[in-house]
Amino acid sequence: MRGWKAGTISARSCWRSQVDRLTLHEDPRSGNCYKIKLTAALLGLPLEVRQYDIMKGETRTPEFLAQVNSNGRIPVLQIGDSFLPESNAACWFLAEGSDLIPGDRFQRADMLRWMFFEQYNHEPNVATLRFWLHFIGEPNLSDQQRAQLIAKRIAGCDALTLMDRHLADRDWFVGTGASLADIALYAYTHVAEEGGFGLGDYPAIGRWLERVSTLPGYVPMS
Amino acid sequence: MRGWKAGTISARSCWRSQVDRLTLHEDPRSGNCYKIKLTAALLGLPLEVRQYDIMKGETRTPEFLAQVNSNGRIPVLQIGDSFLPESNAACWFLAEGSDLIPGDRFQRADMLRWMFFEQYNHEPNVATLRFWLHFIGEPNLSDQQRAQLIAKRIAGCDALTLMDRHLADRDWFVGTGASLADIALYAYTHVAEEGGFGLGDYPAIGRWLERVSTLPGYVPMS
Known part of the structure; x- marks a missing residue:
């Protein structure tokens, strides 16, 4: 368990006192978990962490x-006694009322689009x-996984190409500042070389x- | 091009006059497109439609x-001169300020989770x-597609099982009324038998x- 230092993204409303204790159920190797830690860090929100090893099936136990x-998946954001799966939904929960979600209606929907x-x-x-x-290792892949390598390589390059073209003439995915769209896409893009x-x-x-890595309050993945 | 009759889901704010003309770029066989038409219908929002045949590559043209x-994908919701891809983001844009998005902060994030x-x-x-x-036909599948049939069948059944358990003791996915979570999951679930x-x-x-099919303003898929 550890907390995160305060970031300086301004909150439009001070709601920290309105929410219960926040606990992230995570595996620190997961970019989906990192999204939530980065969002909390940029917002200066304290976040406790409970770690699981997905390689050992610790998120598939009956408990x-x-x-x-x-x-059977992490991350899950625990808010008091309530559990919220899905990384991007958890980021949304944390960021409501802050500048990480655009105030403009179209931009807000466009952020969700990304x-x-x-x-x-x-x-x-x-x-x-x-x-x-990077984690399982190519020699250990199943035939089913191996058969998908090329298709996933092509689709991954297509996604990166689309992002690169979008960013060619703008600093952030939506509007004029960092939003949850940038955090969501940063998480696995910045370690994409580990996937070849x-x-x-x-x-x-x-x-x-x-640009993302120099945001005030930024924390690295691990 | 055709409009949709008015639904009776109440809007918390009357914003119809605030938005530009709405045009859905769609293929009517797509459940992702249907989500947006159903959302608009339940909200009583007029929506023009421009149809493309994805089987003929009409969404891959340079134009x-x-x-x-x-x-290269549909649906895309056009709002005036702006284009919004991703079905669930388009539903969010349409439904903001209506009862299809819960007023409670946790429930709103939980809706996005689903x-x-x-x-x-x-x-x-x-x-x-x-x-x-249903559309390509099993004899016409590539070897790559055929190799994924069993894995996709298992994963699809897992998703339906999880939904069925969640719905065992509640009427709607989130809270006490229909939300975008229900619309998003209804679209392909109600035609799942076409996928076997x-x-x-x-x-x-x-x-x-x-329950969904008897909501006031409901429209069928085609």
């Missing part, structure tokens, strides 16, 4: 499935290849990664 | 990629098998499907 998440893109087009390819190649993606091919992404 | 969505679950655990399995088996999923195995889902 975890009954009490934390019936989907967060859904992240979960549909980016994470299943960029994060999955990182997990397979060459980030040198995406110069606008490279500049944006640097 | 579509340049003007509508660089990701919408991210839908795009990560449900759609890539339940919707993809429907597309492969037997809905008779999920009695709580069956009762919930009936």
Whole structure:
């Protein structure tokens, strides 16, 4: 268990006193967990952490499935006695009322657009290849996994290319400042080389990664 | 092009006059497109429709990629001159300020949790098998697609089982009324049998499907 130092993203309303104790159920190797820690750090929110080893099946135990998440996955953000799975939903919960969610209606929806893109087009390819190649190891992959390597490589490159083009003439994914869209996409993009993606091919992404890493309150992945 | 009749879900603020003309770029066979039409119908929002045939590559033309969505996908909700891809983000845009988004902070994030679950655990399995088996046809699948049939069947059944257990003792996914979580999950669940999923195995889902289909303003998929 540890807390995170205060960040300096301004909150539009001071709601810290209104929420219960926050506990993140996580595996520190997971970019999805890191999103939530980075959001909390940028907002200066204290977050306790309970760690699980997904490689040892610690999120598939009967206790975890009954009490934390019936989907057997981390991260889960615990707010008092309530449990909130899905990384991007947890980031939304933490950031409501802060400048990490745009005040403009279209921009707010456009931020969610990039967060859904992240979960549909980016994470299943960029994060999955990182997990397979960096943590499981190519010799240990199943035939089923091995058969998907090329398709996931192509789809991951497509997602990175789309991001690079979007960032070519702007600093942030939505509007003029960092939002949850940047945090969601940063998490697995900045470690994409662990999945065999060459980030040198995406110069606008490279500049944006640097921009995110210098936000006040930023914390590294581990 | 056609409009949708008015629904009776109450809007907390009358914002219809505040937004520009709404046009949905869609393929009517897509459940992701249907989500947006159902949301608009329940809210009584007029929505114009421009149809594309995804089987003929009409969302991969240079014009579509340049003007509508660089990701080459539908649906895209056009709001005046702005384009918003990702079905669940478009539903969010339409429903802001209405009872389809809970007023409670935790419930609002929990609704997004189910919408991210839908795009990560449900759609890539339940919707993809429907597309492969009902529209492409099993004899026409690639070896790559065929190799994924069993894994997608298992993952789709897991998603439906999780939904069925969640609905066993409640009427709606979040809180005490219909929200965007129900609309997002309804779209491909109610046609899951076209993907070979037997809905008779999920009695709580069956009762919930009936509940959604009797909401005031409900429109069928096509």
